[in-house]
Amino acid sequence: QVQLVESGGGVVQPGGSLRLSCAASGFNFNVFGMHWVRQAPGRGLEWVAVIGHDGNSIYYAESVKGRFTISRDNSKNTLYLQLNSLRAEDTAMYFCARDFNIGWVDYWGQGTLVTVSS
Amino acid sequence: EFVLTQSPATLSLSPGERATLSCRASQNLGSFLAWYQQKPGQAPRLLIYGASNRATGIPARFSGSGSGTDFTLTISSLEPEDFAVYYCQRRGSWPVTFGQGTKVEIK
Numbered sequence: 001q002v003q004l005v006e007s008g009g010g011v012v013q014p015g016g017s018l019r020l021s022c023a024a025s026g027f028n029f030n031v032f033g034m035h036w037v038r039q040a041p042g043r044g045l046e047w048v049a050v051i052g053h054d055g056n057s058i059y060y061a062e063s064v065k066g067r068f069t070i071s072r073d074n075s076k077n078t079l080y081l082q083l084n085s086l087r088a089e090d091t092a093m094y095f096c097a098r099d100f101n102i103g104w105v106d107y108w109g110q111g112t113l114v115t116v117s118s
Numbered sequence: 119e120f121v122l123t124q125s126p127a128t129l130s131l132s133p134g135e136r137a138t139l140s141c142r143a144s145q146n147l148g149s150f151l152a153w154y155q156q157k158p159g160q161a162p163r164l165l166i167y168g169a170s171n172r173a174t175g176i177p178a179r180f181s182g183s184g185s186g187t188d189f190t191l192t193i194s195s196l197e198p199e200d201f202a203v204y205y206c207q208r209r210g211s212w213p214v215t216f217g218q219g220t221k222v223e224i225k
Contacts, residue, residue: 035214044205044216044217044218045154045156045162045205045219046216047213047214047215047216050212050214059212059213060213095162100164100167101167101168101209102209103207103208103209103210103212103214104152104164104167104207104209105152105154105162105164105207106164106173108161108162108163109161110160110161111161
């Protein structure tokens, strides 16, 4: 069955960096686009970024453009999100998710929590 | 800026009642709309895509309708496990956009 397992979250100071990982299994990772979606505590869902199956198509939300970088390693079935210049408003649960029909999501991980605080 | 507006923010109903959730788009989406359910402490789950197609394993009491700018998610008879937050989401161009959510709570 499809499994997406995020890791790498934690507490970081404003201006700091983190790298999130998402280990995928149970499907052919290299034929699916992948997303990162986040959810601040008590708030709604916010799409963060998407990467195409081969890594050649990448899009970001305006709120993270220039600070976050999405990437993937198909040889390791792993998705990444590099978070730089972190701000308090980046505090959220970060979900890794599999693309469905170019924009929707059919499978989600359980999330990894990023807390930006001094 | 593209916006999805969900209403109401909260819907208070009893088990067995019918739930009707609305999602309005600021631009024509055609049928490029999906619905998700999220329970506390869990990841969202895809319910409906293409405005009216149930995802794999979704019970028939969930149905979606609409096109263009006005969409509806209907739960025909609420089960205890249906009390959750529901989000609509568009595809078709980047960035992807979610609505702000409708909470269906037990009355």
